[in-house]
Amino acid sequence: MEYIIKNGTVYDPTNKVDGEKMDICVKDGRIVEKVSNNATVLDASNKIVMPGGVDSHSHIAGAKVNTGRTLRPEDSKKDVWQKEGLRKGSGFSVPSTYKTGYQYSGMGYTTVIEAAMPPLIARHTHEEFVDLPQIDKAAMPLFGNNWMVLEYLKNGDLNMCAAYVAWLLKATRGFAIKIVNPGGTEAWGWGKNVHGLDDEIPYFGITPRDVVRGLAQVNEMLGLPHSIHVHPNNLGHPGNWETTLDTMDCVKDIKAKPKHGKRDTVYYNTHVQFHSYGGTSWKDCVSKGVEVAEYVNKHDHLMVDIGQITLDETTTMTADGPMEYDLHMTNGLKWANCDVELETGSGVVPFIYSPKGPVYSLQWAIGLDLFLHANSDKVILTTDHPNAGPFIRYPRVIAWLISEQYRKDWIENRVHKWAAQKSHITDTDREYTMYEIAKITRANTSKVLGLSDDRGHLGLGARADLAIYDIDPEEKNGKKIEKAFLEANYVFKDGDIVVKDGNVVKEVFGNTIYVDAKINEELEAELMKDLEPRFKKYYSVNIENYPVQEAYANQWEPINIDATEIK
Amino acid sequence: MKEIVFTVKKDIDVPVELDSLLPVKLQEMSAEEIKKIELPQGNKKISVEELFNLNIEENDAIITPKVTINGSSMKLKRIGEKMEGGEIVVNGDAGMYVGAEMKSGKVTVNGNAECWVAQNLKGGEVIINGDAKDYVGSAYRGDWRGMSGGKITINGNVGTEIGEYMKKGLIIVNGNCKIMPGVHQNGGIIMINGEVEGRAGGEMLKGAIVINGPLKSKLPSFEYEGIVEDPVIKLTKKDEGTPVKGTYYKYIGDFVNNKPKGQLYLSVEHNDLTC
Numbered sequence: 001m002e003y004i005i006k007n008g009t010v011y012d013p014t015n016k017v018d019g020e021k022m023d024i025c026v027k028d029g030r031i032v033e034k035v036s037n038n039a040t041v042l043d044a045s046n047k048i049v050m051p052g053g054v055d056s057h058s059h060i061a062g063a064k065v066n067t068g069r070t071l072r073p074e075d076s077k078k079d080v081w082q083k084e085g086l087r088k089g090s091g092f093s094v095p096s097t098y099k100t101g102y103q104y105s106g107m108g109y110t111t112v113i114e115a116a117m118p119p120l121i122a123r124h125t126h127e128e129f130v131d132l133p134q135i136d137k138a139a140m141p142l143f144g145n146n147w148m149v150l151e152y153l154k155n156g157d158l159n160m161c162a163a164y165v166a167w168l169l170k171a172t173r174g175f176a177i178k179i180v181n182p183g184g185t186e187a188w189g190w191g192k193n194v195h196g197l198d199d200e201i202p203y204f205g206i207t208p209r210d211v212v213r214g215l216a217q218v219n220e221m222l223g224l225p226h227s228i229h230v231h232p233n234n235l236g237h238p239g240n241w242e243t244t245l246d247t248m249d250c251v252k253d254i255k256a257k258p259k260h261g262k263r264d265t266v267y268y269n270t271h272v273q274f275h276s277y278g279g280t281s282w283k284d285c286v287s288k289g290v291e292v293a294e295y296v297n298k299h300d301h302l303m304v305d306i307g308q309i310t311l312d313e314t315t316t317m318t319a320d321g322p323m324e325y326d327l328h329m330t331n332g333l334k335w336a337n338c339d340v341e342l343e344t345g346s347g348v349v350p351f352i353y354s355p356k357g358p359v360y361s362l363q364w365a366i367g368l369d370l371f372l373h374a375n376s377d378k379v380i381l382t383t384d385h386p387n388a389g390p391f392i393r394y395p396r397v398i399a400w401l402i403s404e405q406y407r408k409d410w411i412e413n414r415v416h417k418w419a420a421q422k423s424h425i426t427d428t429d430r431e432y433t434m435y436e437i438a439k440i441t442r443a444n445t446s447k448v449l450g451l452s453d454d455r456g457h458l459g460l461g462a463r464a465d466l467a468i469y470d471i472d473p474e475e476k477n478g479k480k481i482e483k484a485f486l487e488a489n490y491v492f493k494d495g496d497i498v499v500k501d502g503n504v505v506k507e508v509f510g511n512t513i514y515v516d517a518k519i520n521e522e523l524e525a526e527l528m529k530d531l532e533p534r535f536k537k538y539y540s541v542n543i544e545n546y547p548v549q550e551a552y553a554n555q556w557e558p559i560n561i562d563a564t565e566i567k
Numbered sequence: 568m569k570e571i572v573f574t575v576k577k578d579i580d581v582p583v584e585l586d587s588l589l590p591v592k593l594q595e596m597s598a599e600e601i602k603k604i605e606l607p608q609g610n611k612k613i614s615v616e617e618l619f620n621l622n623i624e625e626n627d628a629i630i631t632p633k634v635t636i637n638g639s640s641m642k643l644k645r646i647g648e649k650m651e652g653g654e655i656v657v658n659g660d661a662g663m664y665v666g667a668e669m670k671s672g673k674v675t676v677n678g679n680a681e682c683w684v685a686q687n688l689k690g691g692e693v694i695i696n697g698d699a700k701d702y703v704g705s706a707y708r709g710d711w712r713g714m715s716g717g718k719i720t721i722n723g724n725v726g727t728e729i730g731e732y733m734k735k736g737l738i739i740v741n742g743n744c745k746i747m748p749g750v751h752q753n754g755g756i757i758m759i760n761g762e763v764e765g766r767a768g769g770e771m772l773k774g775a776i777v778i779n780g781p782l783k784s785k786l787p788s789f790e791y792e793g794i795v796e797d798p799v800i801k802l803t804k805k806d807e808g809t810p811v812k813g814t815y816y817k818y819i820g821d822f823v824n825n826k827p828k829g830q831l832y833l834s835v836e837h838n839d840l841t842c
Contacts, residue, residue, distance in 0.1 A: 071709070072709055073707070073708045073709035074706075074707050074708065074709040074710035075709075077707060333711060334711065
């Protein structure tokens with residue numbers, strides 16, 4: 001099928017296209033230079049055209065998402081989704097798989113990365129991916145509290161650690177190294193936590209600093225497409241901004257050497273909003289968003305996503321078990337905790353971010369502080385779905401960023417006065433341009449993930465994943481912006497029209513992306529000598545049954561990396 | 568006002584959901600329109616015409632919109648769900664969720680009721696003249712925000728976990744009650760005039776449970792306060808209080824929680840302190 005999209009206002013930051021009126025040709029699933037006369041013409045005049053959205057951090061599938069669904073039947077009841085010809089679904093903050101796919105697609109997103117996959121339960125994650133339509137997806141296995149990693153790092157054996165990381169990525173069909181509360185979830189197994197970068201991890205005797213640095217080095221030794229993806233210690237605790245800056249700073253001497261993609265950063269700090277709190281308690285907590293944003297602006301080695309609070313009732317879920325326990329003790333609501341043998345653990349707690357709550361309003365303002373004071377080349381829009389808010393609120397976050405007037409309306413009429421008092425959001429009248437919105441939802445994400453060769457831009461040869469929004473680039477009415485980005489006019493996935501006016505018109509099943517890093521055979525043999533007895537002794541499954549089989553995807557999209565030089 | 572009378576004319580296997588037959592809404596509709604209303608039945612639909620004989624009577628004596636369902640059975644679910652006014656009289660049994668999430672108005676069932684009577688009730692009144700099963704006046708599954716107002720009267724017996732997570736309002740049971748009335752109760756009053764099987768007020772934080780019959784086994788996590796005569800139950804500082812006639816052993820609990828304020832009253836006549 002051939003298409004020509006005429007006269008759209010195009011925003012494609014990767015190719016430095018800033019609001020130019022141009023035609024885009026689509027043929028055989030790719031962006032091409034020209035099409036034949038038979039091509040279907042789509043008139044996009046007075047509309048904007050962007051590449052398909054790429055979300056680098058969202059919890060959409062897997063064990064803990066499903067625990068959230070099980071824990072919260074009342075969330076399912078809140079939003080029941082049924083549209084003619086499509087699978088039904090339900091759930092507001094933890095939607096069912098089909099609903100997740102349809103809604104992402106309706107907003108113009110085409111690639112979404114699941115942010116935390118317990119390796120042992122990788123098969124569950126991939127099973128849900130199989131039933132997640134419309135988008136390409138990938139999952140990041142958790143490494144920050146893994147016994148094998150901790151032991152190799154304790155012994156200073158980076159080569160073996162690299163071999164293990166490569167083996168695990170392949171076995172679980174994972175995409176990148178995710179680190180959650182390094183050492184803390186392991187300490188939680190001993191009823192403890194770690195509170196700073198230099199606290200000792202029980203039993204192993206190393207520190208979170210060793211884990212982050214070690215895995216960052218391993219990441220660059222292997223040359224993985226994405227950098228380490230870090231959720232530092234002390235999430236959500238007042239005064240944690242110093243830990244955050246320490247963690248960011250501890251890897252600045254490492255050089256990026258990706259063997260795939262164009263990434264130039266070695267560190268990705270996810271949901272940095274939760275990590276930018278000043279003060280010593282919730283009573284004297286203040287925003288350190290500006291300070292953190294300044295650090296991010298000044299340094300080239302890192303990229304951050306925000307995790308913007310959307311002030312909704314949602315379900316928090318993270319592999320940071322001890323943090324979830326603290327949260328449960330604060331709000332007194334039900335919780336679930338899940339320990340994953342030698343690898344990781346997680347917790348789930350419902351949470352109501354009420355706009356009337358002083359702390360929640362401040363959290364909301366801290367996210368916006370970060371957005372408004374950071375260089376738009378360095379930040380990424382997320383809500384850490386569903387932790388800070390469900391992904392269907394992205395359009396609202398975009399509206400807050402684009403329209404100062406809409407933001408003011410919320411500050412003055414909707415949220416608690418702490419938002420303005422304890423942050424710097426009223427100090428600036430910055431408004432994001434459409435070009436910047438395209439950066440924080442497309443260009444930056446695809447680049448930092450190492451997927452910018454064919455995603456997140458509209459250059460020749462790129463995947464024909466694109467979104468057309470019916471909106472004037474100068475629009476400042478918050479409600480209108482929200483609606484336009486919630487219900488994309490047209491969305492293309494691999495050259496097919498999948499969404500029309502926010503409604504899914506064609507169901508497609510995307511690829512599952514994973515990294516296949518080839519390691520030296522001798523090293524692998526040595527690794528197996530290490531792993532086999534461990535599985536026999538400590539794991540509840542045999543090593544033969546551990547890897548995810550071929551059948552667990554609609555279509556695999558491997559990224560092949562040659563790391564055989566590690567000996 | 569019109570009285571709209573539905574009489575069941577055929578036996579059904581698969582339950583039908585009647586939440587669209589609300590008195591206020593039906594007042595403004597013609598007989599033909601009402602007959603065409605489609606009701607969900609499993610994964611299919613059934614029209615009012617197929618299921619009921621419809622009879623509309625103009626009656627000046629009726630001052631609120633009224634719906635009567637004759638020959639009802641447990642297969643008719645969600646009667647009066649989300650109702651915002653008017654009156655529904657059910658002659659026969661009522662299926663699950665009768666009066667659920669109701670805001671105001673009155674539902675009377677002249678028969679028995681299935682589970683989830685008046686789930687998450689917000690206001691209005693529900694009267695069951697027969698027995699009711701489990702979860703009378705409870706929260707939706709998983710939710711911790713339960714019934715927030717209104718009054719439920721059950722003239723027969725009830726099942727387990729009535730008033731689960733109840734926040735406000737009143738539940739009166741004139742018959743017996745199975746285990747765990749007022750589990751997780753967070754306000755409101757539950758009054759049981761018959762015998763209770765046990766575990767009254769498990770994990771309750773606030774509110775009151777008054778048991779005028781015997782409580783067969785009391786939870787050990789309730790603290791004895793003393794004997795009270797004709798107590799006035801105050802649920803909050805500003806509450807004027809609800810007077811109750813009788814002599815009771817008063818307990819506070821449930822002490823599995825921190826600082827609980829739940830009140831449990833057991834009639835001296837039917838209960839023994841040593842049990």
